[in-house]
Amino acid sequence: MRRRLWHFHGGLHLEGHKDLSMHEPVAAAPLPARIVLPLAQHIGAPAEPEVKVGEKVRKGQRIARATEYVSAPIHASTSGTVVAIEEQPVPHPSGLSAPCIVIEADGQDEWIERQPVADYENLDPSALRNVIREAGIVGLGGAGFPSFIKLNPGPDKVVDLLILNGAECEPYITCDAMLMQEHPRRIIDGLLIMRHALRAKRCIIAIEDNKKVAHTVLVNALQEHEAEFIEIVQVPTVYPTGGEKQLIKVLTGKEVPSNGLPIDIGMVCHNVATAAAVHDAIAEGTPLIERIVTVTGEALDRPRNLTVRIGTPFSLLLEAGQWRETDTDEVLMGGPMMGFAVPDLDVPVVKTTNCLLARPRSQPHRQPAMPCIRCGQCARVCPAQLLPQQLYWYAHARNFDRIQDYHLFDCIECGCCAYVCPSHIPLVQYYRFAKTEIWAQERQKQKADRARQRHEWHLERLERRKREEEERRRRKKELLKKSKAAGGDAAKKAEIEAALARVKAKKASRQAARANTENLTDAQKQAIAAVEARRQRLQKGGDSGDSQ
Ligand code: SF4
Ligand code: SF4
Incomplete structure (x- = not known):
């Protein structure tokens, strides 16, 4: 039975230009002489280098570790020598630089020893997630959120539906x-x-x-598995069906709540390329070091898809696509709706680089922006059911509180509003600007909150020390008082003892005075001895009389 499908609000039917790059099979891109690996290729904290300049590395070796829960490690995409750890230009609309590890390739492409997981079904899901985390896998269809986190629904959540997104709706x-x-x-x-x-x-x-070949191939491949719980569903080609929330709506009729996640309604959505990367990590022990990149546009003579090492410079891929440099107006990373122009073409391919689009000078230039005429066309096409003109108004006025009341963060930056705007206002640029400002303010606020908290802790510590000091002083005082009291008793006792001793000494001296047998003359001694002898004789005589 054919599955029932729903529609999401708005959207556009765009010309696909897909055939341009699908004439030949995916080929391997050339090995560059230098690989530049930014430490932040994902949402979350940048990775931290684990290698030093001058160190030799092998292909697949982890060279930077994840620093926080929301972070991803980085691996060498070829073997060679680390020649620099420094700021390098990275793919960004502003042309900014960021810390990178630079490897000079030795041309050997020598692998580390890889360790596939023999029997993943006997592996605990958390151990499985850890392997995926260590492989540095991030979402390859979007902003590069670390995939292991999206594979962890949490202890109380039941995943009713896992969706693999193969919609790839952008032209x-x-x-x-x-x-x-x-x-x-x-x-x-x-x-x-x-x-x-x-x-x-x-x-x-x-x-x-519109992807009939891919559909047939996948249906045939699925027949080899006894997996009745997997369904392959064709969805209408409407831009942006590939948006996570829009795809969920089309497949299930359910809406992901504003500011919510698919898991809030029991669903998880991953990109098909992420699934392939997960297979490579588990079945082969291969970390995420390469991906397929579409190199296309009317300014190339040989648009095609290439398997590219992460860290390869854009310029090398444009050469592989036989780029007509003089005929190029601009090169975008991504498609015409969500991509951005890259000012420096030596920036490296990162994990989220899905496409390089070289636009020729012959294509119509963007018209200058005019004032908003409040036609409401932008709201009619917005798949997130927002009011883009209000968002624009508040972004323009830098009213970042009010713009959030209009659900700025539900905007998926699909560009539908800007595409239809008769005033040619670059609406998405305003939304990106507002988001960046709000994040910066939020970071600033968090920083200020942390500083305030540190200050409060400091004051609390001072107060506690003061209290402790006072308590110490109080105890000391009390002890002193007690010891003084105890000291009085001892003195009294000592006084009594001294008095007793004095009495004793006096008595002894009196006795000694009474005996007075010292310093006698010989005559006195003889007289005393005669008296004593007489006394003893009398005593003996008395004794004899008593006994008779
Ligand atoms: S489409 Fe453009 S001109 Fe019309 S309301 Fe929206 S922002 Fe204003
Ligand atoms: S860019 Fe944002 S506001 Fe504009 S149509 Fe898309 S979701 Fe709506």
Whole structure:
């Protein structure tokens, strides 16, 4: 029976330009002489280097560790020598630089010893998540959120539905379509591993109905598995069906709550390329060191898909696509709706680089922005059911409190509003600016909160020390008082003893005075001895008389 599908609000039917890059199979991109690996290629805290300049590294070796829970490690994408750990330009609309590890390739491409997981079904889900975490896998279809976190629903959550997103709705981009066509088993095996980690009840692989080859290939590959809990569903080709919330709506009719996550309604959504990366990590022990990148656009003579090492410079890929540099207006990272122009073409491919789009000068230039005429077209196409003109108004006025009342953070930056705006206002740029400002203010506030808390702790410590000091003084005083009291008794006792001693001495001296046998003359001594002899004789005589 055909599954019932729903519609999300708004959206656009766009020209796909997908054929441009799908004429030939995915090929390996050339090995660059220098690999530049930014430490922040994901949402969350940047990784921390574990290697030193001058150190030799092998392909697949972890060279930077995750520092916090929301973070991902970085691995060397070829063997060589670390020649620098320094700020380098990274893919960003502002052309900013960020800390990177730079490896000079030795051309050997020598692997570390990889350790696949023999029997993942006997592995505890948390141990499985840890392997995925250590492999540095992040969402390959979006902003690069560490995948192991999305594979951890939490102790009280039941995952009813795991969705693999193969919608790839943005024009020009075909890396997921090519992956599904060429590696369906990696995707299905990755899905089974993810299902085991999540203990998900059911799974859907969603593909837009303009990707007929990918659909057929996946259906055939699925027949080799006895996996009746997996369904492959074709969804209408409407931009942005590939948005997580929009895809959930199309497949289930359910809405993810504002500021909420799919897990809040028992669902988890991953990209098909992420599933393939999970397969590689578990079945082969291969960390995330390469990905497929669509190199396309009318300014290339050979647009195509390439398997690219993370850290490869954009310029090398444009050369591989036979780029007509002089005919190029701008190069975007990503597609025409959500991508951004890259000012420096030597920036490296990162984990979230899905497409390089070289636009020719012949394409119409953007018109200058005019004032908003309040036509409401932007609201009609917004798939998040927002009021884009209000968001624009408050972003323009830098009213960052009010803009959040209009659910700025539900905006998926799909660009539908800007696409239809008759005043050619670069609306998404305003929303990105407002989000960046709010995050910066939030960070500032957190910093101030932490400083205030530290100050309060300091004051509390001082107060506690003061209290302790006072208590110490009080105790000392009390002790002194007690000891003084105790000291009085002892004096009295000593006084009595001294008095007794004096009495005793006096008595002895009196006795001695009474005996007075010292310093006698010989005559006195003889007289005393005669008296004593007489006394003894009398005593003897008396004794004899008594006994008769
Ligand atoms: S489409 Fe443009 S002009 Fe019309 S309301 Fe929206 S922002 Fe204003
Ligand atoms: S960019 Fe944001 S506001 Fe504009 S249509 Fe998309 S979701 Fe709506």
